[in-house]
Amino acid sequence: MGEFELIRQYFQPLASNASNDQLVLGPGDDCAIQRVPPGRDLVFSVDTLVEGVHFPPHYAPSHLGWRALAVAVSDLAAMGAEPVCFTLALSLPEADSDWLAGFAEGLSRASQAFGITLAGGDTTRGPLTITIQVHGTVKAGQALLRSGAREGDRVCVTGPMGNAGAALDYLEDPEPGALKRALLASYHGPQPQLKLGASLAGKASAAIDISDGLLADLQHILEASGVGAELDVASIPMSDELRQLQGVRALDLALTAGDDYQLCLTIAPETLAALPAPVREQLTVIGRIVPEPGLTLTGAPAGYQTQGYDHFGRSD
Incomplete structure (x- = not known):
């Protein structure tokens, strides 16, 4: 041909x-x-x-x-x-x-x-x-950038973290059960958050899609905005399937695994409160923006490294 x-x-x-x-x-x-x-x-x-x-x-x-x-x-x-x-x-x-x-x-x-x-x-x-x-x-002028996060903004995500990263363990499984199939669906069929992203244009202060891991991609917002963030790891949304199949490893996947293609965004608390309920209910608050550069995790295991995927093997 x-x-x-x-x-x-x-x-x-x-x-x-x-x-x-x-x-x-x-x-x-x-x-x-x-x-x-x-x-x-x-x-x-x-x-x-x-x-x-x-x-x-x-x-x-x-x-x-x-x-x-x-x-x-x-x-x-x-x-x-x-x-x-x-x-x-x-x-x-x-x-x-x-x-x-x-x-x-x-x-x-x-x-x-x-x-x-x-x-x-x-x-x-x-x-x-x-x-x-x-x-x-x-x-015009309403595009969401990485550089708009400001002190006091809430850090939000649009869906569960870590499913696609966990699915890598099961790609070769010839007969995955229901739990594994749920995670595989996240990897095979990612769903770009188009409607939600469009509804936040001109409202969120900064945004990024999660391709290389939550911590790594949030760090891009922090660097572009010249700010830091405090995250509550207990607030990170994770699916029941991820928790059941991965146990203690679930948190690590939720924070560092890529390919979820959910959104991570920052938004002023008063703007968040004023969003229509169908939009607001799709957002999970996982932390807040602080003026000092850096990323602090509350409730994280001692010595936890804030790293995500990098194509050339560097750690950010």
């Missing part, structure tokens, strides 16, 4: 998965064209997934299609943006029709679920590598 036939058969259909009037021109020309409405800012981000680094070899292609788009779209959620379109650059060791069909199916389901349209891309031969760039828009 040639490159253009591959694109026509497996990826061209994704160009009509979500209708929007901002994508003026999709696949077929040298460039796509996006029109940004008045009063909106363009928000875009790019993510690369490499086999053996970001997903295991021989990982199910349908799961990979969903994950590849979900992890990229999660960056839009962290900015409070609404998704518009994405581009896909795909390096393949070979044009395997069964693999392509599964990958395209997972990607198609994700694009429909997230309301985002394929705008174009490229394919080439090489080690399995997936690069996705996502575009979205947000009301």
